[in-house]
Amino acid sequence: MVTTQVESLFGGDPYHADCPTRRILDRIGDRWTVLVVGILGNGDARFSELRRRIEGISQKMLTQTLRGLERDGLVRRTVHPEVPVRVEYALTDAGRTLLGPLRALQQWSIEHLGDVSAAQAAYDRAD
């Protein structure tokens, strides 16, 4: 039910160093996490598949990102002991709950990125 004190969590007074906002940003604020979650939101995928789909990600960062998500309980890793080995990644139930908020943000991005770019251009032109 989550009926705890939600009063000042977003804009309230004590913007503690460990408020939920900061903790969530520490999770998904990096360069790759939301991209991985976004792709897995469309269906399970293998390591190499993710790597191909996410332009520019290095092997190391993909591994690191996936481990982080697995540790958070948002992604499940399944090893199929074939030859060669096949590893599938999938969102957990918890992971799927992230898709809504993420899509909301992305929708915002799609709708406003034009205005933002225009504002930047104007700002840079001005001075």
Added chain:
Amino acid sequence: MVTTQVESLFGGDPYHADCPTRRILDRIGDRWTVLVVGILGNGDARFSELRRRIEGISQKMLTQTLRGLERDGLVRRTVHPEVPVRVEYALTDAGRTLLGPLRALQQWSIEHLGDVSAAQAAYDRAD
């Protein structure tokens, strides 16, 4: 109306280096931007006020964050030529549209951070 091709923007195929998801993350993915937006969502604030409310932010980063938001057209900066000078920051209309998606994310954070912490603990205990 935004009826352009939204097909593969979130989970589609070409996860280009400049897809909206990445560009939005480049905007708000840093450590301070959403915190500043969150506070300004509750009402205008002065520089020193923001600095007091956001625990741990340095003068440099607050300035830098505010400049970025101003450049993006999300925050408006007003200088009152008094002595000493008083500077007020406020969200623009565009800036206010960010509040919804941001609150959604924060709501997610509030609801799931417990589970995430538990998952982390379990993961670390396992090995």
Added chain:
DNA sequence: CCGTATCCCCTTTGATACTG
């Protein structure tokens, strides 16, 4: 009061090479 300018660290990321 509200910044800007420097210096410096340290974390994040990428490149590369190597294993089961």
Added chain:
DNA sequence: CAGTATCAAAGGGGATACGG
């Protein structure tokens, strides 16, 4: 195929000092 290990590079971010 799916990683791990290591090293080097880049840049975000803090501390401090100074200017309008």
